[in-house]
Amino acid sequence: MKNSFFKDFVKGIWKENPVLVLLLGTCPTLALTGSATNGFGMGIATTCVLAGSNLVISLIASVTPKKIRIPVYIVVIAAFVTVVDLLLQAYAPAALYESLGIFIPLIVVNCIVLGRAEAFASKNSPFRSILDGLGMGLGFTLTLTMLGMIREFLTGGAIFEVKIIPAWTTDFLLPGAAPGAFIIVGCILAVKNYFNRRAAIRNHTLYVPPQGLNCRNCGICRISDDK
């Protein structure tokens, strides 16, 4: 049993990484990874919302009428996002809030949060849901921070606002803009898929996405099928 709790937590980091495997939450991934600090801040904010909303949703899932579960989840998520927004305004460094500010409300429509609510929290115990939320959040944070580091380095030769190469050109703007982020995410995806496939070939099998990530097994968009 302990082992399965651990799995709930760890799967979000690599095996079911929300950005690199589920390809969810692309909006903040592209918009907010201009610097490592921003990516990290957004990741932590999303993690807090994920853990909180997963907990509440797993608690109320059994009493929520199926037909209105999506609006109910959205209300819960929106409440958590507003709380995080207020806390950031009050206690975060002004510079961080300034650069993240307009994107915080968008966590509400981040597919990762609703996706985990529907695919995991509504079917599992509160404790496992928190672990899932924290793990997914951590995977999201790590990916965003890594992407931010790459982009920040390519645009300014800096990482976490510390210039590693002082003489780096300031005219290479592509990685700092959204199209550059798309290209870099694509490269990271290619590397990840290469490793997954190589591991599969070594085991003489084909690479299959983890159970529950396959579109055929997922019910998120089949709202009209609700009975």
Place this chain on the structure above:
Amino acid sequence: MKLRDQENIVVLGVFLGVVALIAALVLAIMSQLTAEPIREAAEKNRQQAFHRLLLPEFERVGEAVSCGGFDFFPVFQSEKIVGFVGQGRTRAGYGGAIEALVGFDRSGKITGVQILRHKETPGLGANVCERKFQRTIFNLGEPSPAVPANRYLDQFNGKEVFSSGNWRISKDGGEFEYLTGATVTSRAITALVNEIATVFAGAQLITAEEEGAK
């Protein structure tokens, strides 16, 4: 009879209403709890901006004088006015409103420009607005200076508000440099500083305030 099996629209509506009510209640409490820290953080931010503009030779900031749509704060040193800080906002930014502070000394020279609030693109427009000390691996241990340099904002330093300069960015035929890729932001800030300076020059606040003090 289980609640979740209900198809009744009234039950569904009431359930959603109750959830929304609870959420609203939690938010109301949170909003109450954080109202004070948020105000404090905003005030600290503003004070810091003031300090950065006219550091180190001022003691307190006086009551604002409203003039031409902008607020001008007299800045005192041993009960004498050493300068004014003008505060204004423009909607012409790329990401919406930009709020700026402009410091003037007694002779009408601009002592500094500081952006209080902006929503410009991180990495582009934000670079024009933010004063950030550039850390490199060679100066990791050094303390950050009180006013980190920003080559776009620092262009205004020492400009005379009473003399007519060409207060536009070089792309529009003016004398100010702008950041490639952030023309809109540069243009908005230049126009805003120009406007605040023009109002300040026209209002003759320094002499008016002196006479009031006498």
